[in-house]
Amino acid sequence: MSTTCVTEGFPTRFDSPGLRLVKGNAAMPSADALTADLAADLDVAFETLVVSFQDRLYSFAHRLCGNREDAEEVAQDSFVRAYRALKTYPSDRIRALALQAWLYRITLNVARNKWRRKRVRLVSLENGGADGEAARRAWEAPDAAERRPDSRLEQEQDRAGLASLVATLPERYRAALILRYVEGLRLEEVATILKQPLGTAKSNVHRAVNLLRRAISDSRRAKRSRS
Amino acid sequence: MKTNEKASASQTLAIARSLAALPRERAPRSLLPAVLERVGLGDRYWQIETPIGRIYVAHSRAGISMVSRARSARDFEKNFASRFGRPIGPDPARPPANVRAVVAGRLRARDANLRFDLRGVSEFERAVLLKAFEIPRGEVRPYSWIAREIGHPEAVRATGSALAKNPVPVLIPCHRVVRSDGHIGNYSLGGPQNKRTLLEAEGAQPATLEKLAASGVRYFGNAAGRYFCFPTCGGIGSLMRENRVHFASGREAIAAGYHPCGDCRPAAVA
Numbered sequence: 001m002s003t004t005c006v007t008e009g010f011p012t013r014f015d016s017p018g019l020r021l022v023k024g025n026a027a028m029p030s031a032d033a034l035t036a037d038l039a040a041d042l043d044v045a046f047e048t049l050v051v052s053f054q055d056r057l058y059s060f061a062h063r064l065c066g067n068r069e070d071a072e073e074v075a076q077d078s079f080v081r082a083y084r085a086l087k088t089y090p091s092d093r094i095r096a097l098a099l100q101a102w103l104y105r106i107t108l109n110v111a112r113n114k115w116r117r118k119r120v121r122l123v124s125l126e127n128g129g130a131d132g133e134a135a136r137r138a139w140e141a142p143d144a145a146e147r148r149p150d151s152r153l154e155q156e157q158d159r160a161g162l163a164s165l166v167a168t169l170p171e172r173y174r175a176a177l178i179l180r181y182v183e184g185l186r187l188e189e190v191a192t193i194l195k196q197p198l199g200t201a202k203s204n205v206h207r208a209v210n211l212l213r214r215a216i217s218d219s220r221r222a223k224r225s226r227s
Numbered sequence: 228m229k230t231n232e233k234a235s236a237s238q239t240l241a242i243a244r245s246l247a248a249l250p251r252e253r254a255p256r257s258l259l260p261a262v263l264e265r266v267g268l269g270d271r272y273w274q275i276e277t278p279i280g281r282i283y284v285a286h287s288r289a290g291i292s293m294v295s296r297a298r299s300a301r302d303f304e305k306n307f308a309s310r311f312g313r314p315i316g317p318d319p320a321r322p323p324a325n326v327r328a329v330v331a332g333r334l335r336a337r338d339a340n341l342r343f344d345l346r347g348v349s350e351f352e353r354a355v356l357l358k359a360f361e362i363p364r365g366e367v368r369p370y371s372w373i374a375r376e377i378g379h380p381e382a383v384r385a386t387g388s389a390l391a392k393n394p395v396p397v398l399i400p401c402h403r404v405v406r407s408d409g410h411i412g413n414y415s416l417g418g419p420q421n422k423r424t425l426l427e428a429e430g431a432q433p434a435t436l437e438k439l440a441a442s443g444v445r446y447f448g449n450a451a452g453r454y455f456c457f458p459t460c461g462g463i464g465s466l467m468r469e470n471r472v473h474f475a476s477g478r479e480a481i482a483a484g485y486h487p488c489g490d491c492r493p494a495a496v497a
Contacts, residue, residue: 058254181246
């Protein structure tokens with residue numbers, strides 16, 4: 001005979017007369033505690049998973065996609081996909097998950113699928129399709145409107161500029177670069193997420209930096225010639 | 228060549244630094260509720276009739292998160308959204324049998340295997356609520372009793388505030404906590420009259436308790452067993468009148484050679 005309470009964050013249990021209390025911390029749970037909670041009761045612990053990772057996945061999606069609408073959709077789809085996958089996993093498998101890498105990979109896959117759909121729309125434009133404007137915008141530098149230098153502080157402008165240059169890199173390099181430097185992950189984890197050998201991940205990061213450096217100097221040159 | 232390499236290494240470092248300095252974006256507030264809704268874990272509520280009218284009982288997958296009264300379902304939805312920052316919708320299913328049984332008084336809350344979602348409740352408030360949860364149906368305890376039982380005998384006022392903020396009244400029976408002077412005290416779910424109604428429905432006889440307190444009686448003693456209790460303690464309610472003695476304070480009872488009852492714990496046991 002017992003009662004269950006859930007408080008801040010993840011569920012853990014302690015006893016009191018007649019009471020099964022599910023209690024949590026204001027602080028985020030460690031990855032191990034979270035996977036254990038997900039394995040024990042997915043429906044109770046799932047919200048904590050979203051709260052723990054939503055900023056990371058949304059931010060990652062934003063850097064990948066270059067705009068907020070797509071980022072929110074990608075982050076949302078990623079969590080939904082994660083939930084559905086977890087629903088089918090036996091608890092041993094959930095407990096053994098490298099949660100962060102797994103979630104980043106899901107996000108990356110969701111974003112890739114999205115780009116694939118956009119590319120299809122562009123083909124229809126070249127064939128004289130009606131969806132011209134949207135498809136053209138898909139190829140415009142992301143957040144182009146935000147970059148127009150009306151009222152932004154210079155630093156914000158630089159950051160937005162850098163972020164949108166990142167978003168123009170070819171996808172395989174872009175993902176590697178963002179994971180390594182923006183998200184600050186170790187190379188081993190980057191390789192896991194990209195499902196690449198360590199050496200390949202390393203050289204992709206390296207090439208991404210070179211491409212970005214070239215893109216930065218190109219954009220500076222373009223700016224100078226405009227002014 | 229070497230100079231070029233050096234320059235490129237320092238550029239790489241500069242790029243890495245500025246990438247690391249890109250701020251982490253905060254997920255929009257709409258993300259969490261949208262995800263929970265899509266996977267079928269969104270918040271829902273039931274409407275249940277009680278002696279004090281219709282109450283709205285909100286629940287997440289984690290447990291019951293809010294009990295309140297409202298003029299209409301729409302008003303309740305609005306209150307919930309402004310308090311928790313996420314939307315809520317009606318639960319098409321009937322409330323589960325254990326929730327209905329507790330509200331109807333057929334089942335003790337502590338035996339009902341209820342689940343509560345108490346996020347946003349502080350450690351102290353939680354201790355107060357859990358202590359209130361232990362008070363049996365038909366009985367009452369003073370605020371000071373809760374404060375003492377949770378190890379903060381000085382925090383009587385804070386105990387009152389914690390109970391006033393109880394997000395799940397009725398199910399966590401904060402209406403069973405009254406003032407030491409016999410006054411029934413305030414009640415967050417629609418005022419003292421509702422508290423009285425709930426206590427009467429549970430057989431706690433608040434009017435009798437107030438009369439007793441007004442005449443200076445706070446405890447009953449069992450002359451045969453030499454122990455003393457709160458007047459509503461289940462063990463002593465059925466005491467034969469000739470065995471019953473009255474005390475105005477715990478100190479008086481102890482001075483008369485009585486020890487505190489182990490069930491209702493009217494005083495700290497030395």
